[in-house]
Amino acid sequence: LRPGAWVEDAAGPLYVRLRKRIEQSIDSGLLAKSAPLPGEREIASLTGLSRVTVRRAMQELVDRGIIVQRQGSGSFVADAAPRVEQSLSHLTSFTEDMERRGLNVTSEWLTRGVFIPSPEEVMALALSSGEQVARVARLRRAEGRPMAIERASLPTDILPDPQLVTSSLYAVLERDGNRPVRALQRISAVNLGAEDAALLGVEPGTAGLRIIRTSYLPNRRVIEYTRSLYRADAYDFVAELRLGN
Template sequence: MQDQTAAQLPLSALDDTNPTPLYLQLQQTIEEAVRKGNLKPDDALPGERDLAKQLGISRVTVRKAITGLVKRGVLVQRWGSGTFVAHQMRLEQPLSRLSSFTDDMSARGLSSSAVLLSRSIGPASPDELMALGLSPGDLVSRVNRLRLADGIPLAIEHAVVPSRFLPDPSAVKQSLYAVLHEQGCIPVRALQRLHAVLLSAEQAALLKVTPQSPALYIERRSFTNAGEVVEFTSSYYRGDAYDFVAELTLHQPERNLNDDE
Protein backbone atom coordinates (compact mmCIF):
# COMPACT_ATOMS: atom_id res chain seq x y z
CA MET A 1 0.00 0.00 0.00
CA GLN A 2 2.75 2.41 0.91
CA ASP A 3 4.77 1.77 -2.26
CA GLN A 4 1.71 2.37 -4.44
CA THR A 5 0.83 5.56 -2.58
CA ALA A 6 4.40 6.83 -2.71
CA ALA A 7 4.51 6.32 -6.47
CA GLN A 8 1.45 8.53 -6.86
CA LEU A 9 3.09 11.46 -5.09
CA PRO A 10 4.83 13.94 -7.44
CA LEU A 11 8.05 13.70 -5.44
CA SER A 12 10.10 15.65 -7.98
CA ALA A 13 8.21 18.81 -7.05
CA LEU A 14 10.58 19.46 -4.13
CA ASP A 15 13.33 21.92 -5.03
CA ASP A 16 16.31 22.74 -2.81
CA THR A 17 16.85 26.03 -4.69
CA ASN A 18 13.31 27.20 -4.08
CA PRO A 19 13.13 29.81 -1.28
CA THR A 20 9.94 28.13 -0.01
CA PRO A 21 10.84 25.92 2.98
CA LEU A 22 10.94 22.22 2.16
CA TYR A 23 8.21 21.32 4.64
CA LEU A 24 5.85 23.77 2.92
CA GLN A 25 6.79 22.34 -0.49
CA LEU A 26 5.95 18.86 0.78
CA GLN A 27 2.62 20.11 2.14
CA GLN A 28 1.81 21.68 -1.23
CA THR A 29 2.81 18.48 -3.01
CA ILE A 30 0.52 16.33 -0.88
CA GLU A 31 -2.38 18.79 -1.11
CA GLU A 32 -2.03 18.91 -4.90
CA ALA A 33 -2.11 15.10 -5.06
CA VAL A 34 -5.30 15.14 -2.95
CA ARG A 35 -6.94 17.79 -5.17
CA LYS A 36 -6.08 15.88 -8.36
CA GLY A 37 -7.39 12.64 -6.88
CA ASN A 38 -4.00 10.92 -6.96
CA LEU A 39 -4.45 10.53 -3.22
CA LYS A 40 -7.95 9.55 -2.14
CA PRO A 41 -9.65 9.45 1.28
CA ASP A 42 -8.25 6.67 3.48
CA ASP A 43 -5.12 6.25 1.29
CA ALA A 44 -2.10 5.63 3.51
CA LEU A 45 0.98 7.82 3.26
CA PRO A 46 4.44 6.27 3.42
CA GLY A 47 6.06 6.35 6.84
CA GLU A 48 8.22 9.30 7.85
CA ARG A 49 11.42 7.30 7.31
CA ASP A 50 10.38 6.20 3.80
CA LEU A 51 9.29 9.68 2.75
CA ALA A 52 12.47 11.27 4.09
CA LYS A 53 14.62 8.71 2.22
CA GLN A 54 12.75 9.09 -1.06
CA LEU A 55 12.84 12.90 -0.94
CA GLY A 56 16.35 13.26 0.45
CA ILE A 57 15.16 15.38 3.37
CA SER A 58 15.19 14.94 7.14
CA ARG A 59 12.50 13.14 9.10
CA VAL A 60 12.06 16.36 11.10
CA THR A 61 11.05 18.16 7.89
CA VAL A 62 8.63 15.37 6.97
CA ARG A 63 7.14 15.34 10.46
CA LYS A 64 6.66 19.13 10.40
CA ALA A 65 4.86 18.95 7.05
CA ILE A 66 2.58 16.12 8.13
CA THR A 67 1.79 17.74 11.49
CA GLY A 68 0.68 20.90 9.71
CA LEU A 69 -1.59 18.98 7.33
CA VAL A 70 -3.11 17.02 10.22
CA LYS A 71 -3.94 20.27 12.02
CA ARG A 72 -5.61 21.58 8.86
CA GLY A 73 -7.66 18.41 8.41
CA VAL A 74 -6.02 17.30 5.16
CA LEU A 75 -4.48 14.23 6.81
CA VAL A 76 -5.48 12.16 9.80
CA GLN A 77 -3.25 10.04 12.03
CA ARG A 78 -4.77 6.86 13.41
CA TRP A 79 -3.31 5.49 16.58
CA GLY A 80 -1.03 2.58 15.79
CA SER A 81 -1.93 2.54 12.08
CA GLY A 82 -0.23 5.49 10.38
CA THR A 83 -1.13 8.62 8.43
CA PHE A 84 -4.05 8.69 6.00
CA VAL A 85 -5.80 11.12 3.70
CA ALA A 86 -8.79 12.52 5.60
CA HIS A 87 -12.35 12.57 4.36
CA GLN A 88 -13.01 16.20 3.50
CA MET A 89 -16.34 16.60 5.27
CA ARG A 90 -17.29 19.95 6.77
CA LEU A 91 -20.77 20.47 8.20
CA GLU A 92 -22.54 23.59 9.39
CA GLN A 93 -24.74 22.87 12.39
CA PRO A 94 -27.27 25.52 13.51
CA LEU A 95 -27.42 25.98 17.26
CA SER A 96 -30.95 27.39 17.12
CA ARG A 97 -32.74 24.26 15.83
CA LEU A 98 -33.63 21.18 17.85
CA SER A 99 -33.20 18.08 15.71
CA SER A 100 -31.66 14.62 15.87
CA PHE A 101 -28.35 13.58 14.33
CA THR A 102 -30.28 11.27 11.99
CA ASP A 103 -32.52 14.09 10.74
CA ASP A 104 -29.53 16.44 10.34
CA MET A 105 -27.65 14.00 8.16
CA SER A 106 -30.74 13.06 6.16
CA ALA A 107 -31.38 16.74 5.39
CA ARG A 108 -27.86 16.91 3.92
CA GLY A 109 -28.35 13.80 1.81
CA LEU A 110 -25.94 11.79 3.98
CA SER A 111 -26.48 8.30 5.29
CA SER A 112 -26.35 8.24 9.09
CA SER A 113 -25.47 5.23 11.19
CA ALA A 114 -24.54 4.40 14.76
CA VAL A 115 -22.16 2.03 16.52
CA LEU A 116 -23.43 0.98 19.93
CA LEU A 117 -20.73 1.45 22.56
CA SER A 118 -22.80 0.58 25.63
CA ARG A 119 -26.33 0.65 27.03
CA SER A 120 -27.70 0.07 30.50
CA ILE A 121 -30.47 0.74 33.01
CA GLY A 122 -29.76 1.76 36.58
CA PRO A 123 -30.25 4.31 39.34
CA ALA A 124 -29.47 7.87 38.28
CA SER A 125 -26.16 9.32 39.44
CA PRO A 126 -26.18 12.60 41.44
CA ASP A 127 -25.35 14.59 38.27
CA GLU A 128 -28.09 12.80 36.32
CA LEU A 129 -30.60 13.40 39.13
CA MET A 130 -29.90 17.11 38.98
CA ALA A 131 -29.87 17.34 35.17
CA LEU A 132 -33.10 15.37 34.73
CA GLY A 133 -34.96 16.66 37.80
CA LEU A 134 -35.37 13.16 39.25
CA SER A 135 -35.67 11.82 42.79
CA PRO A 136 -33.07 9.55 44.45
CA GLY A 137 -33.59 5.95 43.36
CA ASP A 138 -35.23 6.84 40.04
CA LEU A 139 -34.02 4.72 37.14
CA VAL A 140 -32.51 5.98 33.89
CA SER A 141 -31.70 4.35 30.58
CA ARG A 142 -28.26 5.10 29.15
CA VAL A 143 -27.22 4.74 25.51
CA ASN A 144 -23.64 5.46 24.45
CA ARG A 145 -23.05 5.54 20.69
CA LEU A 146 -20.60 6.55 17.98
CA ARG A 147 -22.42 8.53 15.27
CA LEU A 148 -21.31 8.33 11.63
CA ALA A 149 -22.27 10.02 8.36
CA ASP A 150 -21.50 8.14 5.13
CA GLY A 151 -19.32 5.88 7.26
CA ILE A 152 -17.24 8.76 8.70
CA PRO A 153 -17.24 8.97 12.53
CA LEU A 154 -18.32 12.47 13.56
CA ALA A 155 -19.49 12.38 17.17
CA ILE A 156 -19.61 10.38 20.39
CA GLU A 157 -23.00 10.64 22.12
CA HIS A 158 -23.94 9.60 25.64
CA ALA A 159 -27.71 9.90 26.17
CA VAL A 160 -29.48 9.52 29.50
CA VAL A 161 -33.28 9.28 29.56
CA PRO A 162 -35.62 8.65 32.52
CA SER A 163 -36.71 5.03 32.30
CA ARG A 164 -40.38 5.98 32.35
CA PHE A 165 -39.78 7.59 28.93
CA LEU A 166 -37.40 4.89 27.65
CA PRO A 167 -38.02 1.62 29.51
CA ASP A 168 -35.93 -0.41 27.04
CA PRO A 169 -32.70 1.23 25.78
CA SER A 170 -32.25 -1.59 23.24
CA ALA A 171 -35.15 -0.01 21.32
CA VAL A 172 -32.75 2.72 20.16
CA LYS A 173 -31.32 1.43 16.88
CA GLN A 174 -30.84 4.63 14.91
CA SER A 175 -32.68 7.75 16.12
CA LEU A 176 -33.34 8.30 19.83
CA TYR A 177 -35.87 11.01 19.00
CA ALA A 178 -37.83 8.59 16.78
CA VAL A 179 -38.14 6.18 19.72
CA LEU A 180 -39.17 8.99 22.08
CA HIS A 181 -41.77 10.04 19.51
CA GLU A 182 -43.20 6.52 19.56
CA GLN A 183 -43.33 6.69 23.37
CA GLY A 184 -45.34 9.92 23.15
CA CYS A 185 -42.69 12.11 24.81
CA ILE A 186 -41.47 14.37 22.02
CA PRO A 187 -38.73 16.92 22.87
CA VAL A 188 -39.93 20.38 21.84
CA ARG A 189 -37.19 22.61 23.24
CA ALA A 190 -33.70 22.25 24.67
CA LEU A 191 -30.95 24.04 26.55
CA GLN A 192 -27.36 23.50 25.43
CA ARG A 193 -23.98 24.24 26.98
CA LEU A 194 -20.83 23.90 24.91
CA HIS A 195 -17.10 24.40 25.22
CA ALA A 196 -13.90 23.37 23.48
CA VAL A 197 -12.01 20.28 24.67
CA LEU A 198 -9.14 18.02 23.62
CA LEU A 199 -9.96 14.40 22.88
CA SER A 200 -8.51 11.62 24.99
CA ALA A 201 -6.66 8.75 23.32
CA GLU A 202 -9.76 6.53 23.61
CA GLN A 203 -12.10 9.17 22.18
CA ALA A 204 -9.67 10.01 19.37
CA ALA A 205 -9.40 6.34 18.40
CA LEU A 206 -13.19 6.13 18.04
CA LEU A 207 -13.31 9.28 15.92
CA LYS A 208 -10.19 8.28 13.93
CA VAL A 209 -8.18 11.40 14.75
CA THR A 210 -5.01 11.95 16.75
CA PRO A 211 -5.13 12.14 20.57
CA GLN A 212 -5.50 15.69 21.89
CA SER A 213 -7.32 16.75 18.70
CA PRO A 214 -9.74 19.65 19.26
CA ALA A 215 -13.42 18.86 19.70
CA LEU A 216 -16.58 20.55 20.85
CA TYR A 217 -18.27 19.18 23.97
CA ILE A 218 -22.03 19.81 24.11
CA GLU A 219 -24.45 19.08 26.93
CA ARG A 220 -28.13 19.17 26.01
CA ARG A 221 -31.24 18.95 28.16
CA SER A 222 -34.46 18.51 26.18
CA PHE A 223 -37.96 19.20 27.46
CA THR A 224 -41.46 18.02 26.60
CA ASN A 225 -44.46 20.32 26.17
CA ALA A 226 -45.26 19.64 29.82
CA GLY A 227 -41.85 20.96 30.86
CA GLU A 228 -40.42 17.58 31.89
CA VAL A 229 -36.77 16.86 31.10
CA VAL A 230 -36.84 13.94 28.68
CA GLU A 231 -33.19 13.74 27.68
CA PHE A 232 -29.73 14.63 28.99
CA THR A 233 -27.13 14.06 26.28
CA SER A 234 -23.41 14.84 26.34
CA SER A 235 -21.58 14.69 23.00
CA TYR A 236 -18.10 15.14 21.60
CA TYR A 237 -18.07 16.53 18.05
CA ARG A 238 -14.99 16.44 15.85
CA GLY A 239 -13.53 19.93 15.56
CA ASP A 240 -12.25 19.32 12.02
CA ALA A 241 -15.70 18.40 10.68
CA TYR A 242 -18.14 20.81 12.30
CA ASP A 243 -18.86 24.53 12.20
CA PHE A 244 -21.57 25.51 14.66
CA VAL A 245 -23.61 28.48 13.53
CA ALA A 246 -25.89 30.78 15.54
CA GLU A 247 -27.98 33.68 14.26
CA LEU A 248 -27.71 36.81 16.39
CA THR A 249 -29.98 39.86 16.41
CA LEU A 250 -29.41 43.24 18.00
CA HIS A 251 -31.78 44.00 20.84
CA GLN A 252 -33.68 47.20 20.14
CA PRO A 253 -34.87 48.96 23.32
CA GLU A 254 -38.51 50.02 23.31
CA ARG A 255 -38.97 53.66 22.45
CA ASN A 256 -40.68 55.98 24.85
CA LEU A 257 -43.46 57.85 23.09
CA ASN A 258 -42.58 60.93 25.12
CA ASP A 259 -39.19 61.00 23.35
CA ASP A 260 -40.93 62.12 20.14
CA GLU A 261 -42.73 65.01 21.78
Protein backbone atom coordinates in the same frame (compact mmCIF):
# COMPACT_ATOMS: atom_id res chain seq x y z
CA LEU B 1 -10.88 0.35 -10.18
CA ARG B 2 -10.30 -2.60 -12.45
CA PRO B 3 -12.21 -2.34 -15.72
CA GLY B 4 -15.73 -3.63 -15.25
CA ALA B 5 -15.19 -4.21 -11.51
CA TRP B 6 -17.63 -1.48 -10.61
CA VAL B 7 -20.57 -3.17 -12.36
CA GLU B 8 -21.07 -6.32 -10.36
CA ASP B 9 -22.10 -5.52 -6.84
CA ALA B 10 -24.13 -2.33 -6.86
CA ALA B 11 -27.52 -1.32 -8.13
CA GLY B 12 -28.87 1.92 -9.56
CA PRO B 13 -27.70 4.39 -12.18
CA LEU B 14 -24.11 4.07 -13.39
CA TYR B 15 -22.86 7.18 -11.59
CA VAL B 16 -24.30 5.87 -8.31
CA ARG B 17 -22.58 2.52 -8.84
CA LEU B 18 -19.30 4.24 -9.54
CA ARG B 19 -19.68 6.48 -6.48
CA LYS B 20 -20.42 3.46 -4.26
CA ARG B 21 -17.48 1.60 -5.72
CA ILE B 22 -15.12 4.46 -4.91
CA GLU B 23 -16.62 4.76 -1.40
CA GLN B 24 -16.03 1.04 -0.86
CA SER B 25 -12.43 1.37 -1.96
CA ILE B 26 -11.96 4.18 0.57
CA ASP B 27 -13.75 2.35 3.40
CA SER B 28 -11.77 -0.83 2.82
CA GLY B 29 -8.52 1.14 2.90
CA LEU B 30 -7.69 0.30 -0.72
CA LEU B 31 -7.64 4.05 -1.31
CA ALA B 32 -5.87 5.67 1.66
CA LYS B 33 -6.78 9.00 3.28
CA SER B 34 -5.30 11.91 1.31
CA ALA B 35 -4.47 9.58 -1.61
CA PRO B 36 -4.78 11.17 -5.05
CA LEU B 37 -7.50 9.79 -7.30
CA PRO B 38 -6.97 9.23 -11.02
CA GLY B 39 -8.29 12.01 -13.24
CA GLU B 40 -11.76 11.99 -14.75
CA ARG B 41 -10.46 10.93 -18.15
CA GLU B 42 -8.44 8.06 -16.67
CA ILE B 43 -11.37 6.79 -14.59
CA ALA B 44 -13.55 6.95 -17.69
CA SER B 45 -11.16 4.85 -19.73
CA LEU B 46 -10.51 2.39 -16.86
CA THR B 47 -14.21 1.78 -16.33
CA GLY B 48 -15.52 2.29 -19.83
CA LEU B 49 -17.97 4.89 -18.46
CA SER B 50 -18.62 8.24 -20.08
CA ARG B 51 -16.91 11.32 -18.65
CA VAL B 52 -20.31 12.80 -17.85
CA THR B 53 -21.04 9.78 -15.63
CA VAL B 54 -17.62 9.98 -13.99
CA ARG B 55 -18.00 13.71 -13.37
CA ARG B 56 -21.40 13.19 -11.78
CA ALA B 57 -20.07 10.47 -9.43
CA MET B 58 -17.11 12.68 -8.46
CA GLN B 59 -19.39 15.64 -7.79
CA GLU B 60 -21.49 13.52 -5.41
CA LEU B 61 -18.34 12.45 -3.59
CA VAL B 62 -17.30 16.10 -3.26
CA ASP B 63 -20.79 17.10 -2.02
CA ARG B 64 -20.60 14.40 0.64
CA GLY B 65 -17.17 15.51 1.79
CA ILE B 66 -15.63 12.17 0.82
CA ILE B 67 -13.21 13.57 -1.70
CA VAL B 68 -11.76 17.04 -2.10
CA GLN B 69 -10.82 18.68 -5.38
CA ARG B 70 -7.91 21.07 -5.51
CA GLN B 71 -7.63 23.48 -8.38
CA GLY B 72 -4.92 22.35 -10.73
CA SER B 73 -3.87 19.27 -8.78
CA GLY B 74 -6.86 16.97 -9.03
CA SER B 75 -8.96 14.96 -6.55
CA PHE B 76 -7.91 13.44 -3.26
CA VAL B 77 -9.53 11.22 -0.66
CA ALA B 78 -10.65 13.57 2.14
CA ASP B 79 -8.63 12.88 5.27
CA ALA B 80 -11.35 14.10 7.59
CA ALA B 81 -15.00 13.39 8.32
CA PRO B 82 -17.40 15.25 6.03
CA ARG B 83 -17.60 18.82 7.27
CA VAL B 84 -21.13 19.96 7.97
CA GLU B 85 -22.77 23.24 8.88
CA GLN B 86 -25.10 22.76 11.81
CA SER B 87 -27.73 25.30 12.70
CA LEU B 88 -27.97 26.18 16.38
CA SER B 89 -31.55 27.34 16.11
CA HIS B 90 -33.36 24.09 15.30
CA LEU B 91 -33.97 21.19 17.65
CA THR B 92 -33.15 18.28 15.36
CA SER B 93 -31.65 14.82 15.74
CA PHE B 94 -28.38 13.51 14.35
CA THR B 95 -30.26 11.20 11.99
CA GLU B 96 -32.42 14.05 10.66
CA ASP B 97 -29.40 16.35 10.26
CA MET B 98 -27.38 13.83 8.27
CA GLU B 99 -30.22 12.44 6.19
CA ARG B 100 -31.21 15.95 5.14
CA ARG B 101 -27.74 16.25 3.63
CA GLY B 102 -28.02 12.89 1.90
CA LEU B 103 -25.43 11.37 4.25
CA ASN B 104 -25.89 7.80 5.37
CA VAL B 105 -26.01 7.37 9.20
CA THR B 106 -24.64 4.44 11.15
CA SER B 107 -24.02 4.15 14.89
CA GLU B 108 -21.83 1.93 17.00
CA TRP B 109 -23.22 1.08 20.43
CA LEU B 110 -21.09 1.98 23.44
CA THR B 111 -23.80 1.57 26.10
CA ARG B 112 -27.50 0.76 25.94
CA GLY B 113 -29.35 -0.16 29.10
CA VAL B 114 -30.81 0.84 32.47
CA PHE B 115 -28.37 1.79 35.25
CA ILE B 116 -28.09 3.31 38.71
CA PRO B 117 -27.70 7.03 37.93
CA SER B 118 -24.63 9.13 38.71
CA PRO B 119 -25.17 12.19 40.95
CA GLU B 120 -24.80 14.32 37.79
CA GLU B 121 -27.66 12.44 36.09
CA VAL B 122 -29.86 12.64 39.22
CA MET B 123 -29.41 16.43 39.22
CA ALA B 124 -29.75 17.02 35.48
CA LEU B 125 -32.86 14.84 35.06
CA ALA B 126 -34.38 15.64 38.48
CA LEU B 127 -34.64 11.91 39.29
CA SER B 128 -36.25 10.78 42.53
CA SER B 129 -34.23 8.75 45.00
CA GLY B 130 -33.93 5.12 43.94
CA GLU B 131 -35.01 5.91 40.37
CA GLN B 132 -32.87 4.35 37.64
CA VAL B 133 -31.69 5.94 34.41
CA ALA B 134 -31.73 4.83 30.77
CA ARG B 135 -28.42 5.29 28.96
CA VAL B 136 -27.89 5.31 25.22
CA ALA B 137 -24.27 5.96 24.20
CA ARG B 138 -23.15 5.76 20.60
CA LEU B 139 -20.37 6.57 18.23
CA ARG B 140 -22.15 8.24 15.33
CA ARG B 141 -20.94 8.02 11.78
CA ALA B 142 -21.89 9.76 8.54
CA GLU B 143 -20.91 7.90 5.37
CA GLY B 144 -18.95 5.56 7.61
CA ARG B 145 -16.83 8.36 9.08
CA PRO B 146 -16.90 9.05 12.83
CA MET B 147 -18.55 12.42 13.58
CA ALA B 148 -19.47 12.37 17.27
CA ILE B 149 -19.76 10.37 20.46
CA GLU B 150 -23.16 10.93 22.07
CA ARG B 151 -23.94 9.77 25.61
CA ALA B 152 -27.63 10.31 26.31
CA SER B 153 -29.37 9.74 29.64
CA LEU B 154 -33.16 9.70 30.01
CA PRO B 155 -35.65 8.90 32.78
CA THR B 156 -36.81 5.28 32.54
CA ASP B 157 -40.51 6.20 32.31
CA ILE B 158 -39.60 8.06 29.09
CA LEU B 159 -37.37 5.28 27.77
CA PRO B 160 -38.25 2.06 29.66
CA ASP B 161 -36.45 -0.17 27.19
CA PRO B 162 -33.31 1.38 25.65
CA GLN B 163 -32.91 -1.79 23.54
CA LEU B 164 -35.81 -0.48 21.44
CA VAL B 165 -33.55 2.30 20.16
CA THR B 166 -32.13 0.71 17.06
CA SER B 167 -31.32 3.76 14.97
CA SER B 168 -32.88 7.09 15.96
CA LEU B 169 -33.51 7.97 19.62
CA TYR B 170 -35.71 10.93 18.65
CA ALA B 171 -37.80 8.68 16.39
CA VAL B 172 -38.55 6.44 19.41
CA LEU B 173 -39.40 9.48 21.58
CA GLU B 174 -41.61 10.88 18.84
CA ARG B 175 -43.46 7.58 18.43
CA ASP B 176 -44.24 7.62 22.16
CA GLY B 177 -45.38 11.27 22.07
CA ASN B 178 -42.26 12.38 23.97
CA ARG B 179 -40.38 14.37 21.35
CA PRO B 180 -38.57 17.26 23.07
CA VAL B 181 -39.67 20.72 21.94
CA ARG B 182 -36.99 22.83 23.60
CA ALA B 183 -33.36 22.30 24.53
CA LEU B 184 -30.47 24.12 26.12
CA GLN B 185 -27.12 23.44 24.60
CA ARG B 186 -23.69 24.30 25.94
CA ILE B 187 -20.67 24.03 23.66
CA SER B 188 -17.08 24.13 24.83
CA ALA B 189 -13.66 23.17 23.52
CA VAL B 190 -11.84 20.14 24.93
CA ASN B 191 -8.73 18.12 24.17
CA LEU B 192 -9.85 14.57 23.47
CA GLY B 193 -8.59 11.83 25.76
CA ALA B 194 -6.99 8.70 24.30
CA GLU B 195 -10.14 6.55 24.32
CA ASP B 196 -12.51 9.12 22.84
CA ALA B 197 -9.88 10.17 20.28
CA ALA B 198 -9.47 6.55 19.16
CA LEU B 199 -13.23 6.20 18.69
CA LEU B 200 -13.35 9.40 16.67
CA GLY B 201 -10.36 8.38 14.60
CA VAL B 202 -8.12 11.30 15.59
CA GLU B 203 -4.86 11.65 17.54
CA PRO B 204 -5.13 11.85 21.35
CA GLY B 205 -5.16 15.47 22.50
CA THR B 206 -6.84 16.73 19.30
CA ALA B 207 -9.35 19.52 19.88
CA GLY B 208 -12.97 18.43 20.05
CA LEU B 209 -16.26 20.13 20.84
CA ARG B 210 -18.03 19.10 23.99
CA ILE B 211 -21.77 19.65 23.76
CA ILE B 212 -24.19 19.23 26.61
CA ARG B 213 -27.84 19.17 25.61
CA THR B 214 -30.72 19.23 28.07
CA SER B 215 -34.09 18.74 26.36
CA TYR B 216 -37.60 19.45 27.56
CA LEU B 217 -41.17 18.35 26.85
CA PRO B 218 -43.87 21.00 26.31
CA ASN B 219 -44.76 20.65 30.01
CA ARG B 220 -41.17 21.77 30.84
CA ARG B 221 -40.09 18.43 32.14
CA VAL B 222 -36.43 17.50 31.42
CA ILE B 223 -36.26 14.26 29.48
CA GLU B 224 -32.80 14.16 27.95
CA TYR B 225 -29.36 14.93 29.29
CA THR B 226 -26.77 14.25 26.59
CA ARG B 227 -23.02 14.72 26.79
CA SER B 228 -21.46 14.63 23.36
CA LEU B 229 -18.03 14.98 21.84
CA TYR B 230 -18.08 16.27 18.29
CA ARG B 231 -15.16 16.28 15.90
CA ALA B 232 -14.01 19.88 15.67
CA ASP B 233 -12.80 19.32 12.11
CA ALA B 234 -16.25 18.09 11.03
CA TYR B 235 -18.59 20.80 12.35
CA ASP B 236 -19.32 24.47 11.89
CA PHE B 237 -22.05 25.56 14.29
CA VAL B 238 -24.01 28.45 12.89
CA ALA B 239 -26.46 30.75 14.67
CA GLU B 240 -28.40 33.72 13.34
CA LEU B 241 -28.06 36.83 15.50
CA ARG B 242 -30.43 39.76 15.61
CA LEU B 243 -30.04 43.22 17.03
CA GLY B 244 -31.70 43.58 20.41
CA ASN B 245 -31.65 41.94 23.81
